[in-house]
Amino acid sequence: MTERGPQACAPARARWWLRPRTVVIAVACAVLLPVALMWAAFLFLISQEDYQPAPGTLTYYLGISSLVRGVVVPGAAGAPHYYGTVGDGNKPARSEVAYEVPPEHLEETVAAVHAYLLRNGLHERAVDAEGRAMVQAYYGELVRYTEYEAPQGGLVVLIVEPLRGGPTHRLSVSDYD
Numbered sequence: 001m002t003e004r005g006p007q008a009c010a011p012a013r014a015r016w017w018l019r020p021r022t023v024v025i026a027v028a029c030a031v032l033l034p035v036a037l038m039w040a041a042f043l044f045l046i047s048q049e050d051y052q053p054a055p056g057t058l059t060y061y062l063g064i065s066s067l068v069r070g071v072v073v074p075g076a077a078g079a080p081h082y083y084g085t086v087g088d089g090n091k092p093a094r095s096e097v098a099y100e101v102p103p104e105h106l107e108e109t110v111a112a113v114h115a116y117l118l119r120n121g122l123h124e125r126a127v128d129a130e131g132r133a134m135v136q137a138y139y140g141e142l143v144r145y146t147e148y149e150a151p152q153g154g155l156v157v158l159i160v161e162p163l164r165g166g167p168t169h170r171l172s173v174s175d176y177d
Contacts, residue, residue: 050085059084065095065175067120067156074112075105077168087177098172101160106169110144110160113173122148122156143169 041062053059060069063084073080076099087093101109118124125147127135135145144160155176163170 049088050083052081052083055080055082063095064097065177067117068095068097068173068175070120071097071113071116071173073099073101073109073171075101075109076171077102093177094174095177096172096174098170100163100168101171103167103169106143106160106171109171110158113158113171114146117148117156117158117173122150125149 041058051059051063053063060082063086064082068082071080078100081098083094083096083098085091085094099109127145127147132145136142139145139159139161142159142161144158146158148156148158150156157172157174157176159170159172159174161170162168
């Protein structure tokens with residue numbers, strides 16, 4: 001025996017953070033924690049059937065599609081209004097942004113949004129007469145109604161309608177998932 005006692009002869013103990021059990025637990029936590037957080041965020045989102053998130057909130061980033069978040073309207077008269085729904089029954093999931101646009105900026109605004117949608121890989125699709133009549137009956141007077149189709153099969157709709165009580169128009173872009 002040495003002066004230090006029996007521990008001096010024992011092999012050096014592995015550092016606690018290098019033990020196999022600690023490494024396995026750390027790796028499991030690193031994998032399971034993000035999965036658990038994604039599920040919690042998903043459950044939070046579906047707990048709200050319809051939502052109107054403010055930009056920068058968790059619901060805004062989880063519930064509003066990136067295509068809709070990226071819509072910029074150069075001639076808007078105010079802040080954008082976001083709306084989303086997870087859908088239920090025969091109602092499809094949808095992300096929407098709406099702006100109020102004064103009539104003097106309407107044409108350039110519609111052209112800018114149309115160009116944005118085309119740049120993002122969407123293609124304008126024809127709407128048959130029966131479909132247009134159904135849309136007209138639902139919305140009333142429309143200035144513009146255009147449907148776009150994504151290569152992977154999604155539907156995006158650009159609607160311009162006059163607001164009651166003034167010359168301002170409402171421009172909305174809806175992304176149906």
